[in-house]
Amino acid sequence: MISFEVNVTDPEGLHARPAGIIAKAASKYKCCISLKVYEQEKTVDAKRLFKIMSLAVKCGQKIAFDFDGEDEMSAYDEFIKICKDNALGDVICQ
Amino acid sequence: MSVISGIAASKGIAKGAAYIYHQNEIDITEASKLSQESELERFKDACDKAAEEISRLRIDAIEAVGSSEAQIFEAQEMMIRSPDFEDSVQEWISRGKTAEYSVRAGSEALEKMLYETGDDYLMERTADVRDISGRVIRALLGVRNEDLPDFPHILIAEDLLPSQTIAMDKTKILGIATSRGAYNSHTAILARTLGIPAVVGCGDMIKVIRDGSEIIINGTDGTVQSEIDETAEREFERLKREFDEHKNSLEKLKDMPSVTADGSEIEICANIGSLEDAQAALENGADGVGLFRTEFLYMESTDFPSEEAQFEVYKTVLEMFKGKRVIVRTFDIGADKSLPYMDLGNEENPAMGCRAIRVCLNNSVLFKTQLNALLRASKYGRLAIMFPMISELKELRACKDMIRECMRELDDRGLEYSRDIEIGIMVEVPAAAVMSDEFAREADFFSVGTNDLSQFTMAADRTNEKVNYLCDASQEAVLRLIGLTAKNAVANGILCGVCGELAGDPEYTEKLLRMGVRELSMSPFSILEVRKKVREIRLDQ
Numbered sequence: 043m044i045s046f047e048v049n050v051t052d053p054e055g056l057h058a059r060p061a062g063i064i065a066k067a068a069s070k071y072k073c074c075i076s077l078k079v080y081e082q083e084k085t086v087d088a089k090r091l092f093k094i095m096s097l098a099v100k101c102g103q104k105i106a107f108d109f110d111g112e113d114e115m116s117a118y119d120e121f122i123k124i125c126k127d128n129a130l131g132d133v134i135c136q
Numbered sequence: 137m138s139v140i141s142g143i144a145a146s147k148g149i150a151k152g153a154a155y156i157y158h159q160n161e162i163d164i165t166e167a168s169k170l171s172q173e174s175e176l177e178r179f180k181d182a183c184d185k186a187a188e189e190i191s192r193l194r195i196d197a198i199e200a201v202g203s204s205e206a207q208i209f210e211a212q213e214m215m216i217r218s219p220d221f222e223d224s225v226q227e228w229i230s231r232g233k234t235a236e237y238s239v240r241a242g243s244e245a246l247e248k249m250l251y252e253t254g255d256d257y258l259m260e261r262t263a264d265v266r267d268i269s270g271r272v273i274r275a276l277l278g279v280r281n282e283d284l285p286d287f288p289h290i291l292i293a294e295d296l297l298p299s300q301t302i303a304m305d306k307t308k309i310l311g312i313a314t315s316r317g318a319y320n321s322h323t324a325i326l327a328r329t330l331g332i333p334a335v336v337g338c339g340d341m342i343k344v345i346r347d348g349s350e351i352i353i354n355g356t357d358g359t360v361q362s363e364i365d366e367t368a369e370r371e372f373e374r375l376k377r378e379f380d381e382h383k384n385s386l387e388k389l390k391d392m393p394s395v396t397a398d399g400s401e402i403e404i405c406a407n408i409g410s411l412e413d414a415q416a417a418l419e420n421g422a423d424g425v426g427l428f429r430t431e432f433l434y435m436e437s438t439d440f441p442s443e444e445a446q447f448e449v450y451k452t453v454l455e456m457f458k459g460k461r462v463i464v465r466t467f468d469i470g471a472d473k474s475l476p477y478m479d480l481g482n483e484e485n486p487a488m489g490c491r492a493i494r495v496c497l498n499n500s501v502l503f504k505t506q507l508n509a510l511l512r513a514s515k516y517g518r519l520a521i522m523f524p525m526i527s528e529l530k531e532l533r534a535c536k537d538m539i540r541e542c543m544r545e546l547d548d549r550g551l552e553y554s555r556d557i558e559i560g561i562m563v564e565v566p567a568a569a570v571m572s573d574e575f576a577r578e579a580d581f582f583s584v585g586t587n588d589l590s591q592f593t594m595a596a597d598r599t600n601e602k603v604n605y606l607c608d609a610s611q612e613a614v615l616r617l618i619g620l621t622a623k624n625a626v627a628n629g630i631l632c633g634v635c636g637e638l639a640g641d642p643e644y645t646e647k648l649l650r651m652g653v654r655e656l657s658m659s660p661f662s663i664l665e666v667r668k669k670v671r672e673i674r675l676d677q
Contacts, residue, residue: 053440053477053478053479054257054438054439054477054478057257057258057438057439057476057477059207059211059438059439062210062211062214065214065218066214066217069219089219090218090219090220090223091214091215091218091220091221092215092218092220092221092224092246092249092250093220095250095253095258095261096249096250096252096253096258098253098254098255098258
């Protein structure tokens, strides 16, 4: 399993548009991708748009993506790229 | 004879067959007689159909109104394809319910989940969930809601949403009557754009109209007549003739110059707030755009609109007006017109709070994105930039500095822009009117915003029904401030315009012109009436 964290700096947080991009990208992979929000102590399946939206992640919160499964490396790379391209926040790789 | 009255939303009169547009009255059976596998298959087929429809709507929206409305459909496409939508529906199917019942119950659960976040933006998305579930249910039951009949008809509905009207074939609609809605709701604006009569907000009385029965709709006085006798028929013929004659006489003025009887040239321009309005302005012979409200770019979007997206819209409008001046007002957003993705906090008194230029000067990234987009678009037409809510000279100077900074940045990026852009201010704060002699030396033009100027001059909130009788631009105090502003503009050789409701009222045209106002900007639908008036006025007498 691999993971990375993001300090969300996007002023709109993880609202519909970024949530949609994440869910759409996640659905392409076989591995389990989960999204954790530290403040709410909640973890959801990143393939599920409504679940991500209902976290209502706000600017300033810290989240983590976990990847677990056969294609985890490529999913990890794509997600880092997504976070950077869409200016979601500062990516922290372990 | 039965007469229903509502709000006169779009002028004109029409007679024709009523077509009742059903929105939510679909009967749904709860218990399924089919196997769970078959229900699931029905659900998946219906989802495919609905997703195809949404995708078509998205493409239509891009072509018709630009990318902002398209984003609604983009979000809906993602929702319908999301596995949690499928899961929550499947849960009900596995309990032996029909697919349509399960879609309704499943989406209610999702709506609840979004609603409970307490987040304004997410709470609004519940409307999208309802929109997609309605679409899937209609696909399941074979109810083709969006299709209107192919014969001429008067459309009767509860209210119409953008997602419904965008797909409609509007060529056969003779008129629209709705039970809900207000003068500025989507339906009313659409009807005015199409130039068809409309009466909105009729209430439950509208239910007496039978589908297919012949009715008369009068959008001038706001009535709908459902049982037509001979007298009503004769009256209809008379009013129709009268309206057509009036319309034809105005129609002839479309390509005529806006010149007074003694030869003074006046600019009669349009207030626009969307690409649809821009089209309506051209169709009504506008001499240009006197007020381009840019808020819609921000309000209809799910995120701050990018420089590129804004550039495309400004370029389109400038090209549409082929060298006629387009005055773009930088965005007027604040606690009263807040954005779901921008937290401005709550204010006790938002109309006098941190809004418009006050937000812009505090948020230079946001402001520069708009200015860069405007500057880049400037080489496609005749652009003028106007700043809202200016109350002291320092603000105008700061805005001009910001424009110069943007120009330098564009030079660095190697992007072109026009060097002759007029920069003006909206005179809507009494302080700016009082100090207009000083402002006139530094601004290229003034445009008096009569709506805000009256509420601030009279100290009466225009949204407060108890005091808004005072918010009247024809109050002598307001008129004197407009007069002072115009006098100082003339003395310094700059243009003084008026936008806001007073500009579109032919009763005040002469008064404003005599003050020295030379540009009037109004709803596209008032242009021809005002041009008629202008051509009768002699200023030398």
